[in-house]
Amino acid sequence: MNAFTHRNGVLHAENVSVEELAGRYGTPLYVYSRNHLRAQYRALADAMREVAPLICYSVKANSNAAVMRTFLEEGAGLDIVSGGELFRGLRAGADPGRIVFAGVGKTRDEIVYALREGIRFFTVESEPEAERISRCAAETGTTGRIAFRVNPDVDPRTHKYISTGKKENKFGLDPARAARAYAWAAGLPGIEIAGLHMHIGSQILSVEPFAAALGRVAGLCAELRDRHATFRALDIGGGIGIRYSPDAVPLAPGDFARAVTPTLRALGLDVVLEPGRFLVGNAGILVCRVQYIKENAVKKFVIADAAMNDLIRPSLYEAYHEITAVRARGGTIKGDLVGPVCESGDFLAVERDLPAVAEGDLLAVRSAGAYGFAMSSNYNSRPRAAEVMVEDDRAELVRARETWEDLVRGEV
DSSP: OOOEEEETTEEEETTEEHHHHHHHHOSSEEEEEHHHHHHHHHHHHHHTTTTOOEEEEEGGGOOOHHHHHHHHHTTOEEEESSHHHHHHHHHTTOOGGGEEEOOSOOOHHHHHHHHHHTOSEEEEOSHHHHHHHHHHHHHHTOOEEEEEEBOOOOOOOSOGGGBOSSTTSSSSBOHHHHHHHHHHHTTSTTEEEEEEEOOOBSSBOOSHHHHHHHHHHHHHHHHHHHHOTTOOEEEOOOOBOOOOSTTOOOOOHHHHHHHHHHHHHHHTOEEEEOOSHHHHGGGEEEEEEEEEEEEOSSOEEEEESOOTTTOOHHHHHOOOOOEEESBOOOOEEEEEEEOSSSSTTOEEEEEEEEEOOOTTOEEEEOSOSSSSGGGOOOGGGOOOOEEEEEETTEEEEEEOOOOHHHHHTTOO
16 A cells, blocks of 8 residues: 555645644654555465464564554564564563564573563574573573574675675575584574574565575475474565665565465475565655755755654665655756755765755655664764654654753763
8 A cells, every 4th residue: 555645735644644744743753654554464464374474573674662563463473683672572562472583693681581581582693692592591491492594695686785695694504504503503401493594685676586595495494394393483584675766666475475485385384474674664754844955066955854864774775765745846856855964975865856845845755664763863963753653544653752851861
């Protein structure tokens, strides 16, 4: 679904005027559509129903409690990468038995916390990590269920910063080493071999990398299932791409399912999925207000009150986000949409045909629901934006705007 459409020339989030939201809550402002979140989850669950996966929402994409709660109410689990995300997930009402814990640098404290809460399993990136989990399990009198992350060396054809399944990436073990690691880890005290994990990258727009990666680990999964009675799960990660630019073709859930379900069905293992961007990316916009229009000898700049600290994807990944006028006036101007941060890399769009706007007008940066607020910062001592959730004709503030006092809270 497209939750953000113009009606009578004004952009709406579901049935609520974005202009009204900006007036009520100020800018910069993140606005999310709850019905879009639900629609994405249900579309993926329906497409994959043949293998009935546990869909673990990837919290790192957007860790707002209202977002998490929406998916939890749909039956989701959570994919976390830190103790802080575990804390957030439990606070939002997650069942720890439906939480999987990934990440290459888990600390002792994080592992102990997760063991005591009884998470489903740890995604293990290295032998030293398995040893640490074993020691922590022995100390706490618990069992550490683990799934080694296998790196299938498949090119996901995405940005190099979000490619995670090639041999030069820091993630996981190659299949041969993983087989040896499983045999060794089975002898560690307090360890249970729970499954295998892979995740080859993010924003993938074709099915071929997923099918290729699955094909490279299927044989190992069959061997491990025969060798370890507790080996029950295959976690195939996430990475399903979405539409950012108007002419992009997103990866449809049905196409993804047709590429992976035959192999998954043949293996007969419990399936875990870890979507993040697919669920939340197009469920959110970042609303900003134009402060100035500036021209120099070679370029025109639209200067807004949102900056790279609010949405870093354009600066970090050279990512494209569609820019829409909240109140359509017609016409375009060629230039850059920039913010007030003192960096040349502070931009949201470069050399683009932008909506023709004037000082005080509102703009919406689309596809900002994933890795938007979650990656925001207080750089230049800028308070982070407010977040609002819209459902039908109702809007609720789900995170208050930070204040200047919040910036120095905790300082001495």
